[in-house]
Amino acid sequence: MTQVSWQEALPELFKALGQTAWMVGWSFLITVMLGVTVGVLLRLWAPDGLIPNRPLYAVVGAVVNIARSLPFLILMIALISFTRFIVGTAYGETAAIVPLAVGAIPFYARVVEAALREVAPGKLEAAQVMGATTWDIVRKALLPESLPGLIAGATLTxxxxxxxxxxxxxxxxxxxxxxxxRYGYQRFNMPVLLEAVIALIVIVQLVQSLGDWIVSRLGHLRG
Structure with missing residues (x-):
């Protein structure tokens, strides 16, 4: 294999960053939408929820826990047939969106459930006394009150x-x-491998810093 310097590898790195942004961006969007939905349902169906339903809570909770316990690499391999059915192929950045979302949805669903549990019961009881429907309580009380926790959890996700x-x-x-x-490990090219690691560190730091800033701003606005 031809050895390349870290400077010569930059165009390929930028292309790879675009692919990462594509699969992470779409999988994150799917994860947030479905994760919030599942998390809200878990909170509503919990024994102390607004519409308690122990059987549904137990079944959905068990599925979430099982999905969370699977190592991601094993999950990717196990979902190859399902991924091919959904997107027509099991390889490439678009195909990777499926296992990424499936792996992250249960994680974020539990984060959402935990964030919703932090909402003071008194606020929910007051809304019920005023005749608010379950959907109104979710939309106007549960989600807005737990927003900092939801954003912090979304950042972690x-x-x-x-x-x-x-x-x-x-x-x-x-x-x-x-x-x-391909360009670092297989070619024993440590500078290029280090280049990829540094790029990931920078991205993670930026994402975490932005998420922390948003949560901090929400805290100041509420204060």
């Missing part, structure tokens, strides 16, 4: 997805992980 996306490169998912393997 996004960072986790970035880490997961590097493993997607192992099975041809593209992105920075694939770049690091």
């Amino acid at each position: 996004l960072v986790t997805l970035i880490g997961y996306s590097t493993m997607a490169g192992v099975i041809g998912g593209g992105g920075v992980g694939d770049f690091a393997i």
Whole structure:
């Protein structure tokens, strides 16, 4: 294999960053939408929820826990057939969106459930006394009151997805992980491998800093 310097590898790195942004961005969007939905349902169906339903809570909770317990690499391999059914292929950055979302949704759903539990019961009881429907309480009380926790959890989930996306490169998912393997590890090119690591560190730091800033701003506005 031809050895390249870290400067010569920059165009490929930028291409890989674009692939990572594509699969992480879409999987994050899907994760937030479905994760919030599942998390809200878990909170509503909990024994102390607004519409308690122990059987549903137990079943959905068990599915979430099982999905969270699977290592991501095993999950990717197990979902190859499902991924091919959904997007028509099991390889590439678009295919990687499926296992990334499936792996992150249960994680974020539990984060959402935990954030909703922090809402003071008195506020929910007051809304019920005023005749608010369950949907009104979710939309006007539960979600707004738990917003800082939801954003902090979303930031953590996004960072986790970035880490997961590097493993997607192992099975041809593209992105920075694939770049690091092909141009760094397989060619024993430590400068290029280090280049990929630094790029990921910078991205994670930026994402975490932005998430912390948003949570901080919300705290100041509420204060």
